[in-house]
Amino acid sequence: MLARYGYSDGSGDYFITLDTDRCNGCGDCVTACPAEVFEVLDEDPNDPLRDEPVAAVTEATKKQLRYACTPCKPAADRPALPCVVACKAGAISHSW
Numbered sequence: 180m181l182a183r184y185g186y187s188d189g190s191g192d193y194f195i196t197l198d199t200d201r202c203n204g205c206g207d208c209v210t211a212c213p214a215e216v217f218e219v220l221d222e223d224p225n226d227p228l229r230d231e232p233v234a235a236v237t238e239a240t241k242k243q244l245r246y247a248c249t250p251c252k253p254a255a256d257r258p259a260l261p262c263v264v265a266c267k268a269g270a271i272s273h274s275w
Contacts, residue, residue, distance in 0.1 A: 181198055191274075194274040195273055199223050201268045202266075202270040203232075208262040209234070211265030213250065216237060216248065217234050220233055248273070
């Protein structure tokens with residue numbers, strides 16, 4: 180299941196998508212993210228039948244992803260976001 184966190188406004192789309200079928204709840208994204216955007220939950224709030232741990236975007240940052248993730252946006256000297264690189268399962272993607 181794809182869980183999308185974020186928002187759209189006049190300046191663009193700011194979404195993090197987590198593929199909960201691929202996420203194993205390891206928490207590597209939590210430690211890799213300098214903005215503390217992620218947390219690991221004991222169960223998936225989007226899938227009541229799943230009872231394994233899963234990563235999610237914290238409530239506090241859902242509406243602030245544009246600002247929280249800006250320091251890590253890809254640049255010439257940094258080709259990918261730290262959370263995407265840290266996710267060995269390939270469960271994280273960003274809209275930018």
